[in-house]
Amino acid sequence: MPSERNTDVQELADAVRRGSPRAVARLISLAEDAAAVPGRGGVLRHVMAALAVGASGPSRARVIGLTGAPGVGKSTTTNMLIAGLRGRGHRVGVLAVDPSSPFTGGALLGDRVRMRDHGTDPDVFIRSMSSRGRLGGLAWAAPQALRVLAAAGYDVILLETVGVGQIEVDIARLADTTVVLLAPGMGDDVQTAKAGILEIADVFVVNKADHDGAQATIRELRRMTSLAKGPWRPPTVPTVATRGDGADDLLTALDDHAAHLEKSGEDHRRRLTRAREEIENAALAQLRSRFTDLHGDRLDALARQLLTGEVDLYTAADDIIATILRIRPEINRF
Amino acid sequence: MPSERNTDVQELADAVRRGSPRAVARLISLAEDAAAVPGRGGVLRHVMAALAVGASGPSRARVIGLTGAPGVGKSTTTNMLIAGLRGRGHRVGVLAVDPSSPFTGGALLGDRVRMRDHGTDPDVFIRSMSSRGRLGGLAWAAPQALRVLAAAGYDVILLETVGVGQIEVDIARLADTTVVLLAPGMGDDVQTAKAGILEIADVFVVNKADHDGAQATIRELRRMTSLAKGPWRPPTVPTVATRGDGADDLLTALDDHAAHLEKSGEDHRRRLTRAREEIENAALAQLRSRFTDLHGDRLDALARQLLTGEVDLYTAADDIIATILRIRPEINRF
Known part of the structure; x- marks a missing residue:
C-alpha cells in the first residue's frame, strides 16, 4: 500500500468512528463501487481492516x-x-x-x-x-x-x-x-x-x-x-x-x-452463520475479479469453443479453475 | 466415472436428443438439484458433456x-x-x-x-x-x-x-x-x-x-x-x-x-457474452462447493474470529482463498 494512502485510510476510519455522517456515506459508496466494479476495493479494504482492529x-x-x-x-x-x-x-x-x-x-x-x-x-x-x-x-x-x-x-x-x-x-x-x-x-x-x-x-x-x-x-x-x-x-x-x-x-x-x-443462544448462531456467508461472499467476489482481470483472453477463447460445441460447459469451467489455481494469492487485489 | 453410470449417461443423452419429454424433464430437474445442492451434479455434468459432443x-x-x-x-x-x-x-x-x-x-x-x-x-x-x-x-x-x-x-x-x-x-x-x-x-x-x-x-x-x-x-x-x-x-x-x-x-x-x-453481428456478440458468463458461473459454483465441502472447519474458525474482531473480513477471505489455491483441481467434484 502506498504510504500516502495510509493517512487517508486512518483519517477515514477515525472519522467513521467519530460518527461523521459524511465519512459513513463515503465508505458506503466505496462498498457499492467495489461490489459493482471488481478491483475497486483498495481503499475500502484498508479502512474496513482499520475499523475491525481494536473494535x-x-x-x-x-x-x-x-x-x-x-x-x-x-x-x-x-x-x-x-x-x-x-x-x-x-x-x-x-x-x-x-x-x-x-x-x-x-x-x-x-x-x-x-x-x-x-x-x-x-x-x-x-x-x-x-x-x-x-x-x-x-x-x-x-x-x-x-x-x-x-x-x-x-x-x-x-x-x-x-x-x-x-x-x-x-x-x-x-x-x-x-x-x-x-x-x-x-x-x-x-x-x-x-x-x-x-x-x-x-x-x-x-x-x-x-x-x-x-x-x-x-x-x-x-x-x-x-x-x-x-x-x-x-x-x-x-x-x-x-x-x-x-x-x-x-x-x-x-x-x-x-x-x-x-x-x-440463537443470537450467536445467527451471527456465526452470517459471518461465514460474508467471508464466502468476499472470497468469491475476489475470485470473480481474478477471472475477468487475469483471464479475459482465456475466457474468450473458451466461450468461443463452447459456442461451437468444441468444449462443454464443465470442461470449460475446469479449465478456468485450473488456470486460477496456478496463480499465487495476491494481497490487495480486491 | 464408474462404468455402470456410463450406460445411464449415454441413454439419457440419447433420449434427450430424440426429444423424450420425460428425459428432458429429468435433466432439468438434475440441473435444479445441482444448483441447489453443490456436489450433486455428477450425472448432469456427464450428460451435458455427451450432449455437447458432436452437436x-x-x-x-x-x-x-x-x-x-x-x-x-x-x-x-x-x-x-x-x-x-x-x-x-x-x-x-x-x-x-x-x-x-x-x-x-x-x-x-x-x-x-x-x-x-x-x-x-x-x-x-x-x-x-x-x-x-x-x-x-x-x-x-x-x-x-x-x-x-x-x-x-x-x-x-x-x-x-x-x-x-x-x-x-x-x-x-x-x-x-x-x-x-x-x-x-x-x-x-x-x-x-x-x-x-x-x-x-x-x-x-x-x-x-x-x-x-x-x-x-x-x-x-x-x-x-x-x-x-x-x-x-x-x-x-x-x-x-x-x-x-x-x-x-x-x-x-x-x-x-x-x-x-x-x-x-449482435447475435454472435450476445451469444459470446452469455457463454463467458456461463463458464464463469459454473466455475464459481464449483469453487463455492469447495469452500463448504473441504473447508467447513476453517470457515467456522474464521467466522468466529470475524465476530470477535480478531480478523477483518478481507483477511478472512484471503485465508480461505489461499487454502483453496493449495488444493489441486479435481475432476468430477462439481
Missing part, C-alpha cells in the same frame, strides 16, 4: 429488518420506529435496500423523501443502496454497510427491503430480527404469502389496522403463527403507522424477540 | 424472453405465441422462471394451468423452474435448461420471468430477443419503468389493448423508443392476447429483430 467486536449493533410488498407502509412504519427508538436514546441507522433497481428507483426516492422527518437529526443516518452492478453485488455490499454503521456508533440499524423475493430473503438474513409487514386488502394476502413467510418473520405487523379487513388479516396471521413449531412464536402487532398507533407494542415485540435470541 | 453447436435454438409485472397477461401472451409458432411448424419449449419463489409459488402454478391449452401437444414442452436453493442458483440452472431444450430439438424457447427486478434482468440476458409486456392502468406504468426498461426491451407489447388508457400507454412507449439511440428501435405491438389479436404483428416484430441481430 469491541463488529456488528454489535442490533439489526432490525423490515420487509413487505410496496404500499404496505414500510416507510411510515420505519419513521414511527425511528421516533420510538430515538425516544429511548438510541442512535439509529437506516439502510434501505432495493434489489430491483433500476426499475423502482423512482418509488424508492419517494420513500426517502418521506423519511426526511428525521433528516435533520444528527443521530439518525438514512441511506439507500441499490444493485448497481451484477447480481449478488448487494449481498456483498449490504453487510459492509452494516459494519460501517455499527462502527460509527449507530446501535440500532433498520434494514428496509422492498419486497419478499429471494434477494430480499437473503438480505433479511442479515437482520437479528425480521419484521414482515402486511396491510389488509393488498392482494398479496396471508394465504399467498404463507408458503415462505413463516420462515423469515420474527414479528408480523399488520399496518393500516383501521382499514376494512384488518381484523381478518390479524386473525388469520395469529391462527397461522399459533401452529408455528419451535421456541419462538411470531407475534402479530396491529399498527396505524401514519398516526403512530402501535409503536409501543411494536417496540415491546422487538424487545421480546431480542431477549429470546439472547436466552436461546 | 452442431449448442443453443442454436432461438430464445425469446417474456417479462413484465404480474397481471399484464404474460401467460395468455405466451399461449398466443405458442399457437402462432406451432402454426409455423416450430417445436416450442417454454421455461417459466420464478426468482421470487417460494413466495409466489401459488400464482405461478395458476399460470401453468392456464397454459395447458398446449399440454397435449407433443411438440410443446412447458416447464417452470424456481430458485430452490441459494441466490444465484437460477442464474446457473436456467442456461443449463435452455441447453437441454435446444438439444431436444425445441427450436424456439420462450423464457418467461415474473417481474422486472435485477434477477429478471439477468435471466432476460439469456434471451436472443426480450419482450417486455405492459398493460394499461397497471400502476407500474411507462414513467416508473422508464429508468431501466429501454436497456432490456427489444420489443414492447401493450397487452389488453382494448382497455381504457391503452392508447396513451402505446403513444408514450412510441415517443420514448423514438428517442432510442443505436441501430435497433424497439417496436410497440398492441395485443389482446385472450382473443389472439396482434399475434401476427408480434411474430413479425420478432422476425424483424432476429433479422437485425443476424445482420448486425
